[in-house]
Each structure stands twice: as C-alpha cells, then as structure tokens.
Amino acid sequence: MGPDGMVAAAEALAASGRSAEKLSLSSLQSKMKCDPEGYESELHLISNQFNSSLELFQKQAAMSFTSVTGISSDPTVAKDLGDRAMFLSHVTPFYPKHLADFPRKLADLLRCAARTLPSGLRCHLTHALILLANRKVVDVGETLSLFMELQTLGDRTLKKLAFDHVVHSIRRMNQKHKNEAKNRALQNVLFGLLQEKSKPPRYSSEQKEKESKTTTGHTQHEKAAAHVI
Incomplete structure (x- = not known):
C-alpha cells in the first residue's frame, strides 16, 4: 500500500471512530484477538507502519550508515518499530494469511542489520521473534x-x-x-x-x-x- 492508501486507511479508521491512535496498542491487540475480521483495517495500517520503518532501517544497513545522527539513533523511530514488531508478533496467529511474510521480514532484519541497530531495539525485535517461535509460528x-x-x-x-x-x-x-x-x-x-x-x-x-x-x-x-x- 502506498502513501495515498495509508492516508485513506487512516481516514477511514478515523471516520469509524476506531483509529489506532485512539486505542493503545495493547487494547487494540486484545480487541483484534477477539474479533480478527472486524479489525483488519487496523491491522493493515499498523502493518504498513511497520513496513515503512523496516524499509528505512534496511536502506540504512545496505548503505552501512552508522552516523550518530542516523535513523537508528532516533528513539522515536526505534520505539515505533519495536512496538509494532511486538504488536504484530502477538496478533500473527490470528492473521496467518495477512502476516505470512512478517516472521521472515523480522528475521531478515536481524540477520542483515543487527549490528547497526540500537541495543534496545535489537532486543525488542529478538523478543518478537522468540514470541513467534514460542507460538510455533517459526x-x-x-x-x-x-x-x-x-x-x-x-x-x-x-x-x-x-x-x-x-x-x-x-x-x-x-x-x-x-x-x-x-x-x-x-x-x-x-x-x-x-x-x-x-x-x-x-x-x-x-x-x-x-x-x-x-x-x-x-x-x-x-x-x-x-x-x-
């Protein structure tokens, strides 16, 4: 989904009064587990947010970019990526088709960029992958x-x-x-x-x-x- 699609999805969620911003990730996670089909729009929005952050880190790793002013040192970007990785790990068993590629993306990020990621984010992503393994998704x-x-x-x-x-x-x-x-x-x-x-x-x-x-x-x-x- 491109930027226009993400904006449209966000607007649709806001119109329904159920935007991801109005619900904490933990609350949204619980609701999605109870009603997976009813929260597919929220899933797409958060999944796209994760993918956008993921692309930034992958490009940074490919460029061997290690500047202290780089993306990886931005605590907000790192926190967003880590939080969404954990969120998607929790709901993956309820959306096996929608998130079929998520475990691979998570593992690939750790394989190619673990050395350049902030320690906190690195551990956060590892926790997310372990959660998938514990639930036998991986x-x-x-x-x-x-x-x-x-x-x-x-x-x-x-x-x-x-x-x-x-x-x-x-x-x-x-x-x-x-x-x-x-x-x-x-x-x-x-x-x-x-x-x-x-x-x-x-x-x-x-x-x-x-x-x-x-x-x-x-x-x-x-x-x-x-x-x-």
Whole structure:
C-alpha cells in the first residue's frame, strides 16, 4: 500500500471512530484477538507502519550508515518499530494469511542489520521473534543459526536472551519424547557453525586476536546448545 492508501486507511479508521491512535496498542491487540475480521483495517495500517520503518532501517544497513545522527539513533523511530514488531508478533496467529511474510521480514532484519541497530531495539525485535517461535509460528530449526549469531554481537542482554531461547526451545521440543529427526537437523546446523568458526580467519594479527575472543565465546555456546540436544 502506498502513501495515498495509508492516508485513506487512516481516514477511514478515523471516520469509524476506531483509529489506532485512539486505542493503545495493547487494547487494540486484545480487541483484534477477539474479533480478527472486524479489525483488519487496523491491522493493515499498523502493518504498513511497520513496513515503512523496516524499509528505512534496511536502506540504512545496505548503505552501512552508522552516523550518530542516523535513523537508528532516533528513539522515536526505534520505539515505533519495536512496538509494532511486538504488536504484530502477538496478533500473527490470528492473521496467518495477512502476516505470512512478517516472521521472515523480522528475521531478515536481524540477520542483515543487527549490528547497526540500537541495543534496545535489537532486543525488542529478538523478543518478537522468540514470541513467534514460542507460538510455533517459526520453527527453531529455521532460526537457530540466527540466534547463535546474535550471541556474538557483544550485547550481554541479547546474548543471554538468544542462548536461553535456544536451550529452552530444544528442551521443550524433547520434553515429552525425543524428536530424533529434528535433533539431528539441529545438530547438523550447530556442527556446521562449529566447523565454520574453526576455519582460520584471513585477518591481521590484531584482527585475528579480536576474532578469536569472539569465536571462543560463540563456540562455547554452540557446544552447550549441542549438548542439550
């Protein structure tokens, strides 16, 4: 939907007395869960707001733009993106067709731009993806490598969040009985990551030392996760 479409949608919502601004996101979320079909207009509006913010961050990442005056440092833009990501994660199970691409967009943003995002937003988006995984909208095998990679960014809060999610997901998956097929698939992902990290980096001695410290921490978490399986 283009800008004109978004304006038209907003005007239609305002005319109905049910604009997203008149309802808090939490209140709107509850209403949408009770009546998904009755709130499709609100869903489209918030989804488009999320997509607009997402495009800004993706363009910034593509340009390797890290200026302190950049979009990512704007607390309002970051908060809007994080809030809408969490909102859409909560309502995705009620709109599987409308939000079919949302989990992929969320994961892709973290894959390509996690290093350049503000820490708070990065954790917020990770929480949103974990929520989707907990509701079985996203399979642990599809995002395992991403969650392992998030642990290498030097963000302690994010590192714990990602590691705990991986361990809890694997344990929950095997809670009633061992899922050998999925366990083997996850082990293959983890072992692949371990092998990739064991390759000698082509860096200077200073870069090599820095990479070694990061890799060591990453490898320890990968081994710990593999041990759970």
